[in-house]
Amino acid sequence: MEGHQRNLSLYDRFNARVVGVSVDDVTTLKFWAKSLDLTFPLLSNVTGFLGASFGVGPSPEIKGFPVFSRRTVIIDTKGIIRYAKDGSPDFKDILLFLKKMNKEGGKP
Amino acid sequence: MRRNVPMLLCLASVVMMLSACATPGTTQKPYKFSQQGTIIWEDEFEFKPPPSEWRIIQVEVGGEFGFGFLKVDSGPFPSQSMFVYDEEPFGCSSELGERGSEFFRRYLWSTAMIADMQILEKKKVNVLGGEGLAVVAEARDPVKKEKVKSKVVFGKRGDRVVAFYLTQWRPIDGTYDPSAFEIFDRFWGSFRFLKKSFYQTLVEDP
Numbered sequence: 001m002e003g004h005q006r007n008l009s010l011y012d013r014f015n016a017r018v019v020g021v022s023v024d025d026v027t028t029l030k031f032w033a034k035s036l037d038l039t040f041p042l043l044s045n046v047t048g049f050l051g052a053s054f055g056v057g058p059s060p061e062i063k064g065f066p067v068f069s070r071r072t073v074i075i076d077t078k079g080i081i082r083y084a085k086d087g088s089p090d091f092k093d094i095l096l097f098l099k100k101m102n103k104e105g106g107k108p
Numbered sequence: 109m110r111r112n113v114p115m116l117l118c119l120a121s122v123v124m125m126l127s128a129c130a131t132p133g134t135t136q137k138p139y140k141f142s143q144q145g146t147i148i149w150e151d152e153f154e155f156k157p158p159p160s161e162w163r164i165i166q167v168e169v170g171g172e173f174g175f176g177f178l179k180v181d182s183g184p185f186p187s188q189s190m191f192v193y194d195e196e197p198f199g200c201s202s203e204l205g206e207r208g209s210e211f212f213r214r215y216l217w218s219t220a221m222i223a224d225m226q227i228l229e230k231k232k233v234n235v236l237g238g239e240g241l242a243v244v245a246e247a248r249d250p251v252k253k254e255k256v257k258s259k260v261v262f263g264k265r266g267d268r269v270v271a272f273y274l275t276q277w278r279p280i281d282g283t284y285d286p287s288a289f290e291i292f293d294r295f296w297g298s299f300r301f302l303k304k305s306f307y308q309t310l311v312e313d314p
Contacts, residue, residue: 002198004267010310010311013311037199
């Protein structure tokens with residue numbers, strides 16, 4: 001998330017906005033955002049339905065804990081998913097993709 | 109295994125230990141030596157190498173730093189020194205002083221040391237051709253009877269803050285080795301960029 005925060009001005013440049021989604025509760029997310037100085041929105045989705053709608057489920061690597069996998073999704077202005085990758089965000093890849101989308105006029 | 113070596117050893121699966129700087133020339137390596145004896149790292153960075161007892165460490169993926177050097181010092185565990193160049197130091201601010209504050213809120217977070225980090229010195233320095241900030245800090249863990257002294261130098265690459273940092277670990281009654289700090293100073297003092305960063309290219313190229 002710190003990486004996204006560092007890149008906010010670049011996201012702006014490419015007409016993109018970032019939103020984080022987590023199964024943590026609101027209070028936890030508030031403290032977490034404060035500890036990392038995050039200024040972009042974080043959505044608390046404790047039931048996990050939002051992640052599930054993007055194909056994100058409990059991590060297979062961590063048994064017995066409600067830890068969800070990480071996925072980065074880029075959605076265009078028409079609501080079409082244009083990019084989806086699992087694991088830690090590849091910020092350079094994301095920025096190159098956003099730049100390309102912005103150039104093509106398909107604003108994220 | 110004790111837990112404060114982890115920043116190096118737990119990364120064993122992703123860290124490539126290259127044998128010392130004294131073996132130039134192999135195409136597999138991410139660096140080469142210039143005729144002046146400096147290291148050219150991936151055609152992007154140039155710097156004066158430390159003596160050959162310092163081993164190169166490099167994080168392949170998902171690490172906290174790009175590359176650096178490690179030396180196991182004489183003396184009981186955890187006597188060792190390590191310094192690195194980091195393109196994405198902790199924190200978000202592009203202002204050096206603020207970034208320094210953000211950085212030290214998370215620096216060495218995986219150890220108990222963060223709870224007792226004392227800033228010993230903070231001063232402006234010239235680094236990477238511009239103004240930078242150098243901070244010396246020390247922390248002690250009376251339970252594990254260990255201590256660490258660190259120097260962090262923040263500088264700018266384009267609009268973004270980058271950092272160099274040295275950590276030197278010792279038993280709590282051990283003596284620090286100032287020569288490692290001098291070698292580190294030569295490292296960051298000689299460091300220069302040979303090309304624009306990804307981020308500079310991203311915003312400049314059409």
